Amino acid sequence: MEQYYFYIVQGDxxxxxxxxxxxxxxxQYSSHSxxxxxxxxxxxxxxxxxxxxxxxxxxxxxxxxxxxxxxxTEWLNDNITIDMLKEIVDRLIAERxxxxxxxxxxxxxTKRLTDSA
Amino acid sequence: MSNWQDFKFQVQYIxxxxxxxxxxxxxxxxxxxxxxxxxxxxxRNEVHVVRIDNDTTDEQDVAIERKxxxxxxxxxxxVEEKSSLAQYPGTFTNVSTFRTLSEAELEVACNWHNTYxxxxxxxxxxxxxxxxxxxxxxxxxxxxxxxxLEELAAMVQGLxxxxxxxxxxxxxxxxxxxxxxxxxxxxxxxxxxxxxxxQLYKRLGGKETIPLTLLDRFEDLDTYFDPAIxxxxxxxxxxxxxxxxxxxxxxxxxxxxGKQSVVSLQNRIDTLADSHKWRKAVxxxxxxxWTFDMSRLPKVEMVRLGDILIDExxxxxxDAPHCAGIIDGNKFDPALLQCxxxxxxxxxxxxxxxxxxxxxxxxxLIVAGLLG
Numbered sequence: 001m002e003q004y005y006f007y008i009v010q011g012d013x014x015x016x017x018x019x020x021x022x023x024x025x026x027x028q029y030s031s032h033s034x035x036x037x038x039x040x041x042x043x044x045x046x047x048x049x050x051x052x053x054x055x056x057x058x059x060x061x062x063x064x065x066x067x068x069x070x071x072x073t074e075w076l077n078d079n080i081t082i083d084m085l086k087e088i089v090d091r092l093i094a095e096r097x098x099x100x101x102x103x104x105x106x107x108x109x110t111k112r113l114t115d116s117a
Numbered sequence: 118m119s120n121w122q123d124f125k126f127q128v129q130y131i132x133x134x135x136x137x138x139x140x141x142x143x144x145x146x147x148x149x150x151x152x153x154x155x156x157x158x159x160x161r162n163e164v165h166v167v168r169i170d171n172d173t174t175d176e177q178d179v180a181i182e183r184k185x186x187x188x189x190x191x192x193x194x195x196v197e198e199k200s201s202l203a204q205y206p207g208t209f210t211n212v213s214t215f216r217t218l219s220e221a222e223l224e225v226a227c228n229w230h231n232t233y234x235x236x237x238x239x240x241x242x243x244x245x246x247x248x249x250x251x252x253x254x255x256x257x258x259x260x261x262x263x264x265x266l267e268e269l270a271a272m273v274q275g276l277x278x279x280x281x282x283x284x285x286x287x288x289x290x291x292x293x294x295x296x297x298x299x300x301x302x303x304x305x306x307x308x309x310x311x312x313x314x315x316q317l318y319k320r321l322g323g324k325e326t327i328p329l330t331l332l333d334r335f336e337d338l339d340t341y342f343d344p345a346i347x348x349x350x351x352x353x354x355x356x357x358x359x360x361x362x363x364x365x366x367x368x369x370x371x372x373x374x375g376k377q378s379v380v381s382l383q384n385r386i387d388t389l390a391d392s393h394k395w396r397k398a399v400x401x402x403x404x405x406x407w408t409f410d411m412s413r414l415p416k417v418e419m420v421r422l423g424d425i426l427i428d429e430x431x432x433x434x435x436d437a438p439h440c441a442g443i444i445d446g447n448k449f450d451p452a453l454l455q456c457x458x459x460x461x462x463x464x465x466x467x468x469x470x471x472x473x474x475x476x477x478x479x480x481x482l483i484v485a486g487l488l489g
Contacts (some may be wrong), residue, residue: 052281
């Protein structure tokens with residue numbers, strides 16, 4: 001089955017998103033920010049569940065989404081750390097039975113996903 | 118009162134000979150650039166009339182309050198679009214679709230949501246699906262079994278995660294289906310929600326009886342779902358429990374007794390000050406040469422109905438059935454009449470911009486001997 005990814009990303013703040021091609025997504029972040037961007041946690045699994053997980057995070061953390069003027073970004077306010085976000089993601093996966101699991105830590109495009117496990 | 122011409126009524130007017138102003142004002146009074154009452158706001162007023170004011174004289178208000186009671190019984194709550202409350206479990210914003218469901222359809226839809234998806238907002242596809250399914254089973258004279266309801270929930274949970282994701286997946290399947298079958302992207306049909314899920318149910322080996330009329334529309338739509346779904350082998354139709362937590366909406370529900378809050382305009386000024394868009398708009402005005410021209414403020418005067426003229430190029434033609442509707446059924450209440458809107462030209466004539474139906478109803482009632 002084709003994998004789909006949900007990731008937690010470390011910028012100036014904690015962020016999250018979904019991708020079909022993790023290496024390409026990692027390159028995009030690095031290209032935009034001018035440095036190698038670290039993905040502390042990468043999850044993979046059933047495509048619809050990865051998307052549902054991302055949507056759920058947006059709802060669960062509705063009040064903690066970092067907003068620029070009226071634009072809701074995919075970054076979180078300073079009070080939400082990477083570890084807190086990981087805890088929320090783990091809880092949601094367990095409680096809502098999403099078929100996705102953590103497959104890599106501290107990933108960036110210079111590494112292979114399997115090497116970051 | 119025997120002479121309608123002499124009856125005086127409130128007129129708000131601007132002194133001008135500019136008919137272009139009158140035409141634009143007519144568009145403005147009739148909706149252009151105006152914030153319309155939202156579907157939720159209308160619903161809230163209807164429910165509050167029954168719940169807060171204990172007024173059950175309007176059958177429609179009573180009927181809609183009963184529907185709201187049904188959904189609330191299942192921990193489901195209508196809320197305003199874009200409201201921060203829409204993040205909470207059981208909330209829904211599509212009030213227009215909610216209105217189209219019968220009490221029986223709402224009962225099944227909301228019970229299903231609250232039994233299996235009590236942890237997320239209620240997605241509108243739930244209304245569309247169960248409106249079709251309940252109607253069809255009713256005509257089919259068969260019971261919608263608890264087993265089928267649970268197996269459908271197991272599918273939504275196991276294959277898609279939740280209904281918003283089902284909606285995204287079925288819309289994607291429908292696009293592929295339509296393009297393949299007809300050669301172009303067709304408009305979405307809401308009845309595809311139920312049909313696609315039930316086709317998928319049968320494809321994955323579901324054993325409960327499904328009326329053919331729910332399966333033979335959009336032929337083979339199920340085959341266009343994402344391979345990630347179609348390639349799942351030996352699907353078990355087992356719903357997995359999700360922990361239930363207290364729903365904050367039980368205390369936040371705006372329809373349950375209202376907010377009981379009356380605020381001054383200062384509250385609204387503070388809200389504006391918090392709005393980025395408002396601050397930007399103010400800044401643009403400050404940086405321009407615009408000034409508030411006090412002489413342009415409208416004036417209000419009591420004017421004889423006989424002195425009001427109607428420019429037929431500006432106002433619509435009189436809608437007599439609409440006027441009849443205004444006074445129909447002993448519901449006509451003079452307290453609800455609004456000021457007439459006019460321009461007063463340099464000849465001293467009052468040209469109606471908005472309110473010709475109000476003025477005509479008043480004059481008509483006088484002629485009929487029903488006023489004074």
